[in-house]
Amino acid sequence: MPGTATTVALATGINVPDSFLTEHIEMYKAFHRTPELSSCEQRTAETIEARLSELGIEHFRCGGTGVVGLLRNGEGPVIGFRADTDGLPIAEETGLDYASRSTGTLPDGSNAPTMHGCGHDTHITAALAAAAYLVDARETWAGTVVFLFQPGEETASGARAMVDDGLWDRAPRPDVVLAQHVMPAAGGTFWLRAGNMASLGDSLRVTVRGRQAHGSQPEKSRDPIVAAAAMVMRLQTVVSREVAPMTPAVVTVGTFHAGLKENIIPKTAEFTLNIRTPEQEVRNTVIAAVRRIISAEAAASGIAEPEITEINSFPRLFNDAENTARATRALTAAFGPDAVIDSALGMGSEDAGWLGDAIDVPVVFWAFGAFPREAFANGAAPAGNHSPHFAPDAGLAVTNGTGAALAVLLDHLGK
Incomplete structure (x- = not known):
């Protein structure tokens, strides 16, 4: 890339x-100033x-x-590079x-504050910066980069939406799909592992329907709050006793909503679940146990079978x-011999795998740090992803982010 009197290293040799x-x-x-919610990333x-x-x-x-x-x-490898945007x-x-x-x-029509609380602003910028570098350094590489600016990662909807919209009919088939994610770790450190890099993720909405009555006449009700509370408590045994x-x-039970007034036993209660599992067999076991417990607690409470709907599935x-x-x-x-750490399986989930799995193309996903090392002094740690x-x-x-993207891209494309 054309230089000036003063330069900065994104990585060794870059x-x-x-x-x-x-x-x-x-x-x-x-x-960062202007985040947009999943599948609403028009601007x-x-x-x-x-x-x-x-x-x-x-x-x-x-x-x-x-x-x-x-x-x-020109002629050369075709490499996909994903950056999520929501x-x-x-x-x-x-x-x-x-x-x-x-x-x-939000999908329910309510208004909510928005934040790039998972660092997707970093991913967008790194991809665009890598693209700018490659445009100016064409003499150093050959091939094609398919930059995938993917919406809706947080809802597990974006990668599938792109594939369903004919992504791989309109873009050349890549040899590999690369993706990365910023984490609360020191700059210059990277995490990756062969095999499962993240967990399967499933979110469910459970609607419990009872019979409404005056708070002073509980015998005339079928209390959905008590039934749902029993479900929530019993669900805590799935991991401790069935895995x-x-x-x-x-x-995890992430939300619980019921009722409008303290002296009314409501007709319905609703809660949402988030489930993380390492592989399909465990996923099947956990989801089956969740459904069995919800159904059994409803029967024990004398109420109708609850309605269980899928919110998303990673x-x-x-x-x-x-x-x-x-x-x-x-x-x-x-970045040096100590920069890369063999990652443990993360309990977070990602939909980037769909982009490769849809066409039977290999995927590589890594995490990188972007915090000063002093942020970790004396056992301290910066706030993590999804924190305000x-x-x-x-x-x-x-x-x-840019240096890592270019290091791996140029390893495939460099002359």
Whole structure:
């Protein structure tokens, strides 16, 4: 890439002018200020499209608010690179001068504050910065990069929407799909592992229907609150008594809503569940136990069979062994021998796996840190993803995200 008198290293051998870093830090802050909720990323998509046009990169919409950029540079490998774009319904409390004050509309029509509380602003910026570098450094590489700016990751809807919208009929089939995610870890550190990189994820809504009555006449009711409360308590035994102790699994009740007044036993109660499991067999066991407990507690309470509806379901995220080893070597060469950590299985979930699994193409997903090392002094730790206080360092977010993306991309594409 053309240099200036002063440059900064994104990674070993990947140097850019100071102005490049400054430009993309400002881009990161702009994305951070203006998050949009899942599948509502219209303004974000338009900003991405405008930047791709500035860079001269062919692009098209896919999956509603998804954007695909095709950076072609002669004969060579075809590499997919995914960056998710959606924010979360969180009221930001970071105190940053570029903090979000945006709001969005939830699926139920209610208004909610929005925040890039999972770092997808970092992912967008890193992908666009990598694209800018590759445009200016065409002489160093050959092939095609399929940049996948994917909406709706938080709801497990975006990757499937892009695939269902004919993604791989309109873009060249890649040799591998790469993806990355910022985490509350020190800059210059990376996590990846071969095999399952994240957990399967399932979210359910349970509607419990009873019989409404005056609070002073409970004998005339079939109390859905008591029944639902019994279900919630009994569900805590699924992991402790139906899953082997060495097998990771999570069953979380995230919301519980019932009633409008203290002296009315309501007709309905509703709660939502989030389930994380490491593999399909465990998923089947846990979901079967959840359904059995809900049904049995309803019967014990003398109420109708509850209605259970799926909110979302995350697929596997399986890192191909050969390509994971290759990415590990590339990141180690770029950031040093101690930079890459063999990751434990995470209980978080991701839908990036769909992008490769849909066409039987290998996937590699890694996590990277973007916090100063002093944030971990004396046992301290910064706020994690989905916290209202989640605040990666802007400079580290851009340098580490972009540097990692380029290190692995150029390992596949470099001459």
